Amino acid sequence: MTLGLEIILYYSGISNVYMQNTKGRLYVVGVGPGHHDHMTFRAKQVIEESEIIVGYDTYVSLVEDLIEGKEVYRYPMTQEVDRANQAIEFAEKGRIVSLVSSGDPGIYGMVGLIYEILADRKWKHDEGIYVECVPGVSSLNSCSALIGSPLMTDFAVVSMSDLLVPWEIIVKRVEAAALGDYVTVIYNPASKKRIHQLKDTKDIFLKYRKPDTPVAIVKGAFRDSQKIVVTTLEKLLDYNDMLGMITTVIIGNSSTFNYNGLMINPRGYKSKYELVPETTKSIN
Amino acid sequence: MTLGLEIILYYSGISNVYMQNTKGRLYVVGVGPGHHDHMTFRAKQVIEESEIIVGYDTYVSLVEDLIEGKEVYRYPMTQEVDRANQAIEFAEKGRIVSLVSSGDPGIYGMVGLIYEILADRKWKHDEGIYVECVPGVSSLNSCSALIGSPLMTDFAVVSMSDLLVPWEIIVKRVEAAALGDYVTVIYNPASKKRIHQLKDTKDIFLKYRKPDTPVAIVKGAFRDSQKIVVTTLEKLLDYNDMLGMITTVIIGNSSTFNYNGLMINPRGYKSKYELVPETTKSIN
Numbered sequence: 328m329t330l331g332l333e334i335i336l337y338y339s340g341i342s343n344v345y346m347q348n349t350k351g352r353l354y355v356v357g358v359g360p361g362h363h364d365h366m367t368f369r370a371k372q373v374i375e376e377s378e379i380i381v382g383y384d385t386y387v388s389l390v391e392d393l394i395e396g397k398e399v400y401r402y403p404m405t406q407e408v409d410r411a412n413q414a415i416e417f418a419e420k421g422r423i424v425s426l427v428s429s430g431d432p433g434i435y436g437m438v439g440l441i442y443e444i445l446a447d448r449k450w451k452h453d454e455g456i457y458v459e460c461v462p463g464v465s466s467l468n469s470c471s472a473l474i475g476s477p478l479m480t481d482f483a484v485v486s487m488s489d490l491l492v493p494w495e496i497i498v499k500r501v502e503a504a505a506l507g508d509y510v511t512v513i514y515n516p517a518s519k520k521r522i523h524q525l526k527d528t529k530d531i532f533l534k535y536r537k538p539d540t541p542v543a544i545v546k547g548a549f550r551d552s553q554k555i556v557v558t559t560l561e562k563l564l565d566y567n568d569m570l571g572m573i574t575t576v577i578i579g580n581s582s583t584f585n586y587n588g589l590m591i592n593p594r595g596y597k598s599k600y601e602l603v604p605e606t607t608k609s610i611n
Numbered sequence: 612m613t614l615g616l617e618i619i620l621y622y623s624g625i626s627n628v629y630m631q632n633t634k635g636r637l638y639v640v641g642v643g644p645g646h647h648d649h650m651t652f653r654a655k656q657v658i659e660e661s662e663i664i665v666g667y668d669t670y671v672s673l674v675e676d677l678i679e680g681k682e683v684y685r686y687p688m689t690q691e692v693d694r695a696n697q698a699i700e701f702a703e704k705g706r707i708v709s710l711v712s713s714g715d716p717g718i719y720g721m722v723g724l725i726y727e728i729l730a731d732r733k734w735k736h737d738e739g740i741y742v743e744c745v746p747g748v749s750s751l752n753s754c755s756a757l758i759g760s761p762l763m764t765d766f767a768v769v770s771m772s773d774l775l776v777p778w779e780i781i782v783k784r785v786e787a788a789a790l791g792d793y794v795t796v797i798y799n800p801a802s803k804k805r806i807h808q809l810k811d812t813k814d815i816f817l818k819y820r821k822p823d824t825p826v827a828i829v830k831g832a833f834r835d836s837q838k839i840v841v842t843t844l845e846k847l848l849d850y851n852d853m854l855g856m857i858t859t860v861i862i863g864n865s866s867t868f869n870y871n872g873l874m875i876n877p878r879g880y881k882s883k884y885e886l887v888p889e890t891t892k893s894i895n
Contacts, residue, residue: 359651367748368655369648431748433755439763439878446870462756464651464715464746471717472746479723480776481784483767483793491879492764496792500765503791507784509767586730594723595775 351418351456355438357431357463360549361389365464373461377425381414386428411440415448418456431465435486435514466575467512470545473555475589477543477577483509487516487524494524501528505535510592511578517570525570529563532578536560541579541590544569557588635702635740639722641715641747644833645673649748657745661709665698670712695724699732702740715749719770719798750859751796754829757839759873761827761861767793771800771808778808785812789819794876795862801854809854813847816862820844825863825874828853841872 354373359365374380374393384401387394402410414426432438438460445458471478483504489497504511511532517525532540538561546554546569556566560578583592638657643649655677658664664671664678668685671678686694698710716722722744729742755762767788773781788795795816801809816824822845830838830853840850844862867876 364653364656365651365746367643367649367651371652372648431752431756433752433760434762435878436763438756439760439876442760442870442873442875443877446875450871452871452873460756460760462649462748462752464748465752468715468717468746468749468752472715472722472744476717476723476726476744478718478768479720481767481769481781483765483788483791484762485765497765500791500793503787503793504767507767507787507791508780509784509787586726587734587736589726589736591726591730592723593727594719 351421352423353414353418353441353456353458354423354425354461355432355436355441355458356425356427356461357433357436357465358386358389358427358429359464360466360469361429361547362549365469365549367461367463369461370463373459374425374427377423379414379417379422379424380427381410381417381424382427383410389429390427407437407440408444411437411444415441415444415456418458429463431463431468433460433462434465434467434484466514466545466548469548470512470543470575470577473545473548473553474543474557474577475586475591477510477541477579477583477590477592478512479592479594480580480582481507481509482512483507484512484514486514487521487528488514489521489524497524498527498531501531505532508535508580510580510583513576513578515572516574516576517567518572522567522570525576526564529560532560536578536581540581541583541585543577543590544574545577546571546574548575557585557590635705636707637698637702637725637740637742638707638709638745639698639716639720639725639742640709640711640745641717641720641749642670642673642711642713643748644750644753645713645831646833649753649833651745651747653745654747657743658709658711661707663698663701663706663708664711665694665701665708666711667694673713674711691721691724692728695721695728699725699728699740702742713747715747715752717744717746718749718751718768750798750829750832753832754796754827754859754861757829757832757837758827758841758861759870759875761794761825761863761867761874761876762796763876763878764864764866765791765793766796767791768796768798770798771805771812772798773805773808781808782811782815785815789816792819792864794864794867797860797862799856800858800860801851802856806851806854809860810848813844816844820862820865824865825867825869827861827874828858829861830855830858832859841869841874 356370356373358370379398380394381400383404387401414424417424428437485500540560542558542560542563544556544566640654642654658677663682665684671685698708701708710721712721769784824844826842826844826847828840828850
């Protein structure tokens with residue numbers, strides 16, 4: 328079964344069919360880490376094309392300069408279902424809507440809820456509203472760019488939020504990531520009400536990895552508030568003041584090393600390569 | 612220990628110190644999946660700023676329109692170490708260099724080799740050349756955007772390439788991902804010489820997941836050659852003709868479902884929410 332036909336057509340330059348029809352369009356847009364530099368051209372393009380902007384207040388603020396004169400609906404953090412339904416309803420009325428979020432809406436983001444609701448409403452890909460997920464630079468991309476090269480090898484991505492997933496399942500995943508020697512990226516590591524998870528995670532990892540395994544804590548990547556610490560697994564909990572909803576934690580695997588405060592993962596087995604070629608050595 | 616000081620300064624708008632010095636600059640740039648729409652503004656900016664462009668021939672071709680008049684060094688696929696050394700050497704001579712790649716250089720990309728070589732050369736963050744990794748939309752971001760919402764939950768990312776990592780380690784990771792009920796993104800699933808890995812992976816997953824678990828195969832995401840199939844774990848090997856170096860495979864977890872050819876992962880436990888609010892139901 329082949330899907331995504333309209334997207335294929337779009338990228339082949341014959342998108343007019345879609346532009347001409349009277350159906351609404353819903354863009355689920357990731358604007359990246361928060362600094363415009365790291366937004367994609369497509370994200371800017373669809374926001375500019377949209378008549379209506381829907382989103383969590385903080386995310387809408389990230390694109391304030393792009394949305395002047397548009398209908399803007401700002402929501403508090405907890406009302407995801409309302410936001411998603413409103414965005415869909417506007418598109419169903421024939422409007423062009425961007426549902427904006429930071430990072431990548433495809434990674435723990437709003438596109439899931441959109442498709443879940445559309446499936447409940449028996450939406451059909453070829454007959455219903457046009458839906459496009461615009462991917463963006465997610466925390467795993469932005470944070471790893473700032474701290475060295477931790478994701479040169481296999482990695483696992485785990486959210487510590489147990490609001491929608493039972494803690495037993497998260498523990499099972501943490502255990503599997505530690506066992507599989509995965510570099511591990513932790514989204515939503517902690518909040519004021521939720522701090523035990525990171526302690527449990529540290530204890531699980533200490534069963535499999537050395538206490539001096541490099542760990543990075545990145546708060547507000549690429550924002551004015553950016554703060555970065557590269558520490559060790561053993562000292563992970565010494566930086567509790569940095570934890571919160573815009574913080575990401577990256578735990579190294581057995582090969583990760585710290586070089587001058589950068590967290591580096593070798594891409595493979597160094598012995599296979601002469602990293603600095605002989606010719607260069609003789610020149611230097 | 613706090614690191615990335617110059618990056619913090621840069622984003623606070625006081626980057627002049629770095630612009631004024633005579634040291635070279637090395638940008639390791641991800642241009643996204645290959646279509647300019649999904650490149651970030653920062654990627655375009657640093658390529659335009661650069662005097663020299665270094666990269667694998669195919670990647671350089673992706674930005675052909677941005678590099679007219681620059682010194683361009685195109686490499687065949689296998690010469691990563693040469694490419695990395697050349698880019699570093701130009702920067703050490705005071706030049707401004709972009710080492711370009713598709714996707715995100717921080718995910719199985721060139722930035723790892725750059726830092727490994729710099730560490731070998733005793734490079735110092737505050738005294739040596741300026742190095743910046745420009746994150747981009749990687750295959751995991753682009754492919755998931757095209758096939759629904761598979762990454763709404765915890766996921767593992769595994770490369771099947773055993774050129775630099777022994778197959779026993781990869782098998783251990785595949786086993787851990789299957790055990791942990793991770794949605795699993797597979798980079799480099801197969802090449803002409805390397806086809807048994809995906810078969811072994813399928814067999815391991817079948818020990819933990821149902822044969823009808825949704826699986827997506829995405830070739831050339833957002834390129835003219837784009838081809839997408841959403842199938843099942845059982846039928847994963849029926850599409851061998853699609854496998855190759857620009858193909859990514861995503862295997863669902865126990866909650867993933869296929870809705871009209873889209874691979875959807877619920878964000879949590881549906882019972883917690885009324886997805887279509889009562890007020891909307893009565894209007895419809």
